[in-house]
Amino acid sequence: MLRMTPQTPATSSDEPFVLPLCAIFRRSLKRAGLKFTPERAKILDAVLSKKNVFEAEALLYEMRQSGHQVSKATIYRTLKHLMDAKIISEVLLDAKQAHYQLTYGKEPKGHLVCVETNRIVEFDAPELMALRKRICKEHGFDPVTHRFVIYGVSPEALQTPEAEVGEEPHE
């Protein structure tokens, strides 16, 4: 059990892989001639604490809450590095701002987004890996990551009488 794809470090027990990612990050930074600074460590920690998709701004806010002073610029710069290290990847759910998700060693989650309430549900869709492999092969690409987002109307919004869908009972 706990076996995971290529790079997955089999950590002790229930904690998924907290230490290893730190090492992964450090290694990635070193390879690029960069340093593993306290700020970067703290940001990585904050990222690891996120179980779902998150925004840069939320990270900043939460870190401030818990007394970890980091500047916005550093957050953004570090998120980039985390992407280089393939620890996180961007999920683009709306046009307003980028969201991120932890994806190291596992395949990206799919996201189901309610167009009315913006509720986000994560789901797994393992078949996407095969699909992406096939498509990439067809075009000679080397796959890096992928995103699958479904937009729909959530049950809550569906049963809501007539909030603001824009649909008037005209016809």
Added chain:
Amino acid sequence: MLRMTPQTPATSSDEPFVLPLCAIFRRSLKRAGLKFTPERAKILDAVLSKKNVFEAEALLYEMRQSGHQVSKATIYRTLKHLMDAKIISEVLLDAKQAHYQLTYGKEPKGHLVCVETNRIVEFDAPELMALRKRICKEHGFDPVTHRFVIYGVSPEALQTPEAEVGEEPHE
């Protein structure tokens, strides 16, 4: 008048469906108490001329090129209306800006994006419809649209010797 089942345009011959969409748009506007103005018509035209994914800015630029003066604000406002009419939908390929694609009556294209060169390849993946239906059913959602984007390294970028990401050849 050009009957149109939800998914099948079946226009005369090779032209996909240029007239109908205009009608669709007009109807959608009317239903919302809005008007089909010359500006909106021109923007729709510009949109219809796009065979691939496009950005708001590109639309603005091209319209200016061809002598159609429209303001940026109007472009954005109209793109929204076109989305309401389900004629186009947003594709979010990167965090910088929204892209749009014509999707009326057909399922959204998938996109394969080269992380090095930003080349974009469109592809069909019909199986996604079934998948989205299944996921939506599982969560009680009513599907509206979906997006599938694969990121990878294109063949060109792969064979490029050393123009690596942030790796300079040590000046």
Added chain:
DNA sequence: CTTGCTGCAAAAGTTTTGCACACGT
């Protein structure tokens, strides 16, 4: 008249960048 539309410019929001200073080697 009332409602909606456009263009302009300003505003808003997210992300990036320039700069000055700090740290580790």
Added chain:
DNA sequence: ACGTGTGCAAAACTTTTGCAGCAAG
């Protein structure tokens, strides 16, 4: 000293909004 990092503030960019004047029913 050097290269890299950080914070701050300003800049850059895309997208939205307020407003004045216009067009149409």
